[in-house]
Amino acid sequence: MKLLILAPCCFFFIALIKLLYDYLWIPLLIQHMLNSQGIRGPPYRFIHGNNKEVTKMKQNVLSKSVGLTDDLFPKVQPHIYTWTNRYGKNFVYWNGARAELVISEPELVKEVLKNSEQIFQKKKLSDIGRKFLGNGLIFIEGEKWAKHRKLANHTFHGESLKNMTPAIIASVETMLEKWKGQEGKEIEVYQEFRLLTSEVISRTAFGSNYMEGEKIFAILSKLTVITSRNLSKTRIPLISKLWKSADLLESEKLSKEIKDRVMKIVKKREDKVVNGEANSFRSDFLGLLLNAYHDSDEKNRLSLEDLVAECKTFYFAGQETVNSLLAWMVLHLAIHGDWQEKARREVIDIFGNQNPHLEGIAKLKIMTMIINETLRLYGPSNSLPRAVTREVQLGKLLLPANIDILPLNIGLHRDRHFWGDDVHHFKPERFAEGIAKATNYTTAAFFPFGLGPRSCVGMTFAIIETKVALSMILQRYTITLSPAYVHSPIPILTLRPQHGIQVILEPTHSNA
Numbered sequence: 149m150k151l152l153i154l155a156p157c158c159f160f161f162i163a164l165i166k167l168l169y170d171y172l173w174i175p176l177l178i179q180h181m182l183n184s185q186g187i188r189g190p191p192y193r194f195i196h197g198n199n200k201e202v203t204k205m206k207q208n209v210l211s212k213s214v215g216l217t218d219d220l221f222p223k224v225q226p227h228i229y230t231w232t233n234r235y236g237k238n239f240v241y242w243n244g245a246r247a248e249l250v251i252s253e254p255e256l257v258k259e260v261l262k263n264s265e266q267i268f269q270k271k272k273l274s275d276i277g278r279k280f281l282g283n284g285l286i287f288i289e290g291e292k293w294a295k296h297r298k299l300a301n302h303t304f305h306g307e308s309l310k311n312m313t314p315a316i317i318a319s320v321e322t323m324l325e326k327w328k329g330q331e332g333k334e335i336e337v338y339q340e341f342r343l344l345t346s347e348v349i350s351r352t353a354f355g356s357n358y359m360e361g362e363k364i365f366a367i368l369s370k371l372t373v374i375t376s377r378n379l380s381k382t383r384i385p386l387i388s389k390l391w392k393s394a395d396l397l398e399s400e401k402l403s404k405e406i407k408d409r410v411m412k413i414v415k416k417r418e419d420k421v422v423n424g425e426a427n428s429f430r431s432d433f434l435g436l437l438l439n440a441y442h443d444s445d446e447k448n449r450l451s452l453e454d455l456v457a458e459c460k461t462f463y464f465a466g467q468e469t470v471n472s473l474l475a476w477m478v479l480h481l482a483i484h485g486d487w488q489e490k491a492r493r494e495v496i497d498i499f500g501n502q503n504p505h506l507e508g509i510a511k512l513k514i515m516t517m518i519i520n521e522t523l524r525l526y527g528p529s530n531s532l533p534r535a536v537t538r539e540v541q542l543g544k545l546l547l548p549a550n551i552d553i554l555p556l557n558i559g560l561h562r563d564r565h566f567w568g569d570d571v572h573h574f575k576p577e578r579f580a581e582g583i584a585k586a587t588n589y590t591t592a593a594f595f596p597f598g599l600g601p602r603s604c605v606g607m608t609f610a611i612i613e614t615k616v617a618l619s620m621i622l623q624r625y626t627i628t629l630s631p632a633y634v635h636s637p638i639p640i641l642t643l644r645p646q647h648g649i650q651v652i653l654e655p656t657h658s659n660a
């Protein structure tokens with residue numbers, strides 16, 4: 149009888165000690181260690197950390213619209229903005245019991261990102277994050293990452309990019325065909341570019357078309373929203389292990405659905421080889437993945453789970469990012485007619501009324517400046533989270549194990565020290581003499597595609613796609629902003645226009 153009472157009491161006591169150790173003692177120890185080195189921040193609160201404050205601040209700004217030349221930082225990351233102003237460029241806050249060290253000093257940012265292969269690896273994903281893109285290139289580590297990265301690099305090497313250009317052009321032509329007869333009417337371009345970028349990545353990486361990937365994009369879009377709204381949710385100890393939230397259940401269901409859809413596309417490609425309709429899996433991304441999946445050498449072989457994860461990663465990363473970039477560029481060109489005209493002149497000078505080609509694309513200097521300035525102000529990603537797994541030195545700081553680091557690109561891209569008092573204004577001329585000159589040779593003042601070994605594998609492809617699409621639009625249309633447009637950028641993993649971007653297109657009268 150005594151044992152019956154004693155056993156649960158012991159269990160309860162041990163669980164309580166563990167809870168207090170993990171959720172009180174360790175966070176307070178970390179807080180003390182960082183505070184004593186001059187890193188301050190909002191105080192840790194038991195179990196929740198600062199999540200309640202973060203959620204409240206995010207809700208408060210949700211309905212607020214911002215001016216076109218206002219600072220976006222308080223709208224997009226209100227908690228980080230507030231605490232940067234209060235505690236300085238480097239500070240610590242608490243996502244539950246996990247310390248998040250925000251850094252926006254360029255030297256520290258550079259040190260973290262350049263060493264993200266070994267020391268500062270990717271932040272561990274939540275259960276929902278794992279269902280979304282876990283096991284894919286963006287989040288894996290070590291040898292597995294090196295193997296997958298090699299495949300991805302191969303997908304985007306010089307000759308492959310050349311072969312992809314006609315598919316990009318054909319996709320843009322499909323979009324432009326739809327625009328015929330819409331002259332003088334309002335068009336919502338964020339949605340238009342959503343279809344375009346979906347079509348482009350489907351054709352170039354998977355040799356299929358948007359219709360085939362349509363459902364995958366729709367599911368990924370749902371998973372993006374679920375992942376985004378769970379970023380600052382507290383996981384209650386024990387309960388979160390025993391009980392699955394509605395969002396986790398939903399993401400499990402969606403993840404299974406994506407797997408089935410991807411498998412259909414994979415099977416179709418495999419069947420072509422099995423049935424003798426093709427003699428190889430081809431050399432696009434899907435083909436490379438399939439070759440690796442069937443590799444006879446176990447060391448090089450890719451598991452089915454990894455193959456599906458990489459397909460999801462490419463569908464997501466290849467679409468969402470360029471979608472935003474194109475939309476924000478069109479917004480700025482609609483507002484800044486002078487830059488629109490300069491960009492059009494350049495396009496006409498290089499291509500006339502012919503379709504773009506790779507040699508000409510490399511010469512589009514004005515457009516490169518416009519892309520850079522748009523990425524500086526409206527880059528799709530706001531921070532590049534990393535984890536500290538063991539005690540480590542960062543600059544003069546000694547960091548404890550088991551914390552996260554957030555190198556803050558939005559802070560650096562909008563730092564007056566580098567960009568001057570007109571930091572929030574769209575001024576592509578900043579980049580007239582290249583990125584190094586614009587940043588006064590400070591590498592980590594501008595890194596829209598990341599830095600170091602984990603930087604974007606699709607950068608060149610993204611830039612080519614953007615330049616081709618914009619060149620072909622400018623050859624045909626003059627863009628003005630519709631009075632219906634409401635400026636409200638919101639972060640749903642990438643930075644998006646909450647109410648879309650409405651513009652009016654008129655045929656251009658440029659003489660080639």
Ligand code: HEM
Pocket residue numbers: 285286287297300349461462465466467469470473527528529532533595596597598599601602603604605606607609610
């Ligand atoms: C405007 C377009 C894009 C921007 C601004 C962008 C930005 C980024 C950034 C900042 C990173 C680094 C993340 C980190 O360090 O944590 C990254 C990584 C990555 N990007 Fe992009 N990206 C773009 C387009 C693309 C495209 C078109 C693809 C693929 C088709 C792609 C695939 C990837 C992948 C797979 C990684 C992970 C690389 C690794 O960890 O080895 N991205 N991207």
